[in-house]
Amino acid sequence: MSLGIFCAVLFAALLHASWNAIVKLGGDKLLTTLLVTGWAAVLSAIALPWLPTPATDSWPWLAASALLQTGYYLLVARAYQHADMSLSYPLMRGCAPLLVAVAGTCLFDEHLSASAWAGIALISGGILCMAGSSRPGKLRLPLAIAVVIATYTLVDAQGARLSGNALSYTLWLFLLSGLPLPLWALFARRQQLRHYLHGNWQRGLVGGVGTTASYAIALWAMTLAPVAVIAALRETSILFALLISALLLKEQVSRRRLLAAGLIVAGVMLLRLA
Numbered sequence: 001m002s003l004g005i006f007c008a009v010l011f012a013a014l015l016h017a018s019w020n021a022i023v024k025l026g027g028d029k030l031l032t033t034l035l036v037t038g039w040a041a042v043l044s045a046i047a048l049p050w051l052p053t054p055a056t057d058s059w060p061w062l063a064a065s066a067l068l069q070t071g072y073y074l075l076v077a078r079a080y081q082h083a084d085m086s087l088s089y090p091l092m093r094g095c096a097p098l099l100v101a102v103a104g105t106c107l108f109d110e111h112l113s114a115s116a117w118a119g120i121a122l123i124s125g126g127i128l129c130m131a132g133s134s135r136p137g138k139l140r141l142p143l144a145i146a147v148v149i150a151t152y153t154l155v156d157a158q159g160a161r162l163s164g165n166a167l168s169y170t171l172w173l174f175l176l177s178g179l180p181l182p183l184w185a186l187f188a189r190r191q192q193l194r195h196y197l198h199g200n201w202q203r204g205l206v207g208g209v210g211t212t213a214s215y216a217i218a219l220w221a222m223t224l225a226p227v228a229v230i231a232a233l234r235e236t237s238i239l240f241a242l243l244i245s246a247l248l249l250k251e252q253v254s255r256r257r258l259l260a261a262g263l264i265v266a267g268v269m270l271l272r273l274a
Contacts, residue, residue, distance in 0.1 A: 035204025041178025
């Protein structure tokens with residue numbers, strides 16, 4: 001992997017942690033998520049006329065991912081409503097590379113080295129340590145989100161590779177996945193959405209730019225490097241998320257969580273260097 005790809009994916013990780021923090025900071029987590037996805041859809045619609053249409057072979061993968069992404073946004077909003085970002089974010093983002101690495105070996109014939117599997121073992125230890133720092137009831141939703149993340153990551157890796165243009169694929173994805181929730185809100189929570197949009201549209205715009213750019217960079221990188229490596233490297237966002245949760249959200253981050261996050265990040269870096 002070139003230095004350029006490495007730095008780009010690290011930047012994508014920072015962007016991803018930032019838009020999650022925007023959702024957490026929002027007064028209404030679901031409406032904030034709607035604003036982020038809505039703005040991502042608007043920005044995608046503006047840019048798509050200037051880009052080629054993805055190859056038809058990628059369309060089934062695009063449709064499947066749009067459904068998964070819509071479910072993911074709903075689950076993220078719910079997770080941040082009931083648990084600290086410093087717990088939810090590392091769990092759901094830290095578990096996903098494990099699942100991607102195992103499934104990617106079978107689906108993409110991307111065989112990992114011994115050091116890569118050592119990285120997976122470190123991540124597993126970190127996740128177990130993290131899981132021991134909270135009640136099981138608070139872990140189920142973040143772990144379920146991790147499964148969704150791993151699934152749409154594998155779907156999108158295949159779709160982007162078949163599309164012929166990773167950026168075009170990404171923007172179509174955000175257009176398709178970003179419309180259902182705002183359209184639902186226009187009918188179900190119109191007055192609340194109008195009021196919330198008036199005071200929070202800037203937050204949604206920044207989040208929309210962040211999530212679109214972050215995922216576009218990741219999918220572009222997955223067309224040039226192994227899926228498991230890019231997926232794992234992108235999860236260095238865990239470190240950024242912990243910093244944001246401690247410094248900006250003023251959440252209590254225990255020593256145990258810091259140790260667990262350190263193990264996860266160390267494992268992610270081993271996967272990067274493998």
